[in-house]
Amino acid sequence: MNVKQRLGRLRPLLESAGAELYVAARYPNTYYFTLAVDVHGCLLLGRDGSPRFVVPDRAVAVAEELAEGCEVVGVPWGVGFEEEVLAEVKGLRPSCVLMDDASWLGRMQGLRDVKLGVRPELPASLRRGKEPEELELLRRAAEIADRGVEAAFAAIRPGVWQSEVRLEAEYAMRRLGSEEAAFIVLNTGSRSAYPDICRADRRISRGDLGFVDVGPRYRGYIGDMTRCFVVGEATARQLELLNAVRRVQEEALGMIRPGLRTREYDLAVRRGFEAAGFGGNPPHHTGHGLGLGEDVPYIVAGGVEDILQLGDVVTVEIGAYVRGFGGARIEDDVIVAEAGPEVLTRFPKDRVVL
């Protein structure tokens, strides 16, 4: 993880946009260019010289300890913070400033004769090109996710609370080095038709359909993996849904290659579910970039068209969500490689009746 190289990749992007300065105010953009874990501040990235990292006074010592290759500037938090950032920007006399955070746009409008632009996609696009060390961290995060699902599956039985299962999954992952679970979604029964996190607790029953989606965070990098199940005994219709999800997910995995258009991929998933008799349900995203959190490309019906690049790390996150009945999802993390997807998450997909 070499912040100098990262800056070296940012600077041509600034140059071709005609900007002298990029202001990164959002985490993990500040982390990406400094390696300062959990330090929030405003990072001024010029076309030359060291970046200047403006942080609250109380964070100066920890920023100096953790941040690489930048000058740390401490200022009082509050209104003074904004003024200091503006003074720093003025001092660089830029004619065009880009930034990652729209809320800074208004604050900078007092700068005379300076063109301003909100361009959060610049650091996001850089992060798509993963370094070998980043790929290692993502492989490790995926291994931890495998163990998280294993712990969840071991805990699921009739009568147990969802919260207990979530805790066992988190405990197992953190014992393996996950800093925390960025998220654990466990939806069961008819509530499994809801694809997102819902912490309203629920006791698991025999016959419940459900899925568990674990998100360990290993040295900042996220694993993201989902497996689905039925508790005890499955009905024919439940098995039909589980089989459809598995088939469509494996077809989607097989599509992953450099050059794949994300709309084409998303559409193929929807058609797969229609053919299987589970079409027309409310859409959820079908994948997203993975790194220091969820990232571009964000693949969803009606979303921005994107094209997978060699070395992208993405999730293949395929689910069907049937209101009143339940839902299921299978999600793997993959590296987009020339020879086909390198699948990082390996927990079996055929262990569906727990």
Added chain:
Amino acid sequence: MNVKQRLGRLRPLLESAGAELYVAARYPNTYYFTLAVDVHGCLLLGRDGSPRFVVPDRAVAVAEELAEGCEVVGVPWGVGFEEEVLAEVKGLRPSCVLMDDASWLGRMQGLRDVKLGVRPELPASLRRGKEPEELELLRRAAEIADRGVEAAFAAIRPGVWQSEVRLEAEYAMRRLGSEEAAFIVLNTGSRSAYPDICRADRRISRGDLGFVDVGPRYRGYIGDMTRCFVVGEATARQLELLNAVRRVQEEALGMIRPGLRTREYDLAVRRGFEAAGFGGNPPHHTGHGLGLGEDVPYIVAGGVEDILQLGDVVTVEIGAYVRGFGGARIEDDVIVAEAGPEVLTRFPKDRVVL
């Protein structure tokens, strides 16, 4: 927890502001008026009739299951979502609309002849008046925080990683019903001079000064508690700092009463540290409201003046942070009562050498 009563308290505020509609787009404001855990959407609160909760299609079922006293409207996520909210607002023909989220201001500017205002403090001020059931949840969250600190203290010893201690604290709290730790800050050694969360891991050594700040979340309500320590053996200067923090914190606790001006309180804390020889360090907040997360009043040097009200629940969060040396903090949760503060967090403050 009666959402009807909550609406009944909001409506006079709308009336006196001359507004017919409040648009709550932020969590936990939506939760507060619906009790729909983890459902994100846009809640339209009119001066009469049932609130309308506009949520993404895929969240309709869970919103209908969890939300009380409102009509759930499902719309496709994306641009259509915004349009649907605007159409709903137009249909109510308001002359003045207030909202909790500045990002909706721009989107609403197409509404002709409608006055718009961003007033996030309206729901925040309502939440200060805690209901008896909310106080019970906060008492329970504080008890869980006590046990979290106890588990952390039991795990701290030379050679252990901070991440291991954080995990034991979280595991203990979740076994007692915490849905998750909203946060656990554990800063040791010279990094204890940093008051905020820093997940960069560190192995704890004999002689380290440090503090642990645990934030369990019990049925949505947060406990928030800090205790400080030295590992193994303390130097005279470390004990001096620990004693000063304890003395200033107890003085601050003694000030808590209805009518207290928050600036006066914050200033007294700073003077206390100056008198103890630990003045002039970068300030951190010295307390904040507590409920569904951190809340108003937010007490910090240079912050907005506020006055404590009977029934407020606040933290008394007193620390000194000495760059290059280390820091310490003690934090309790208290209910502001006529007879003096009702302190909810009870873990002893004199167990400082572990």
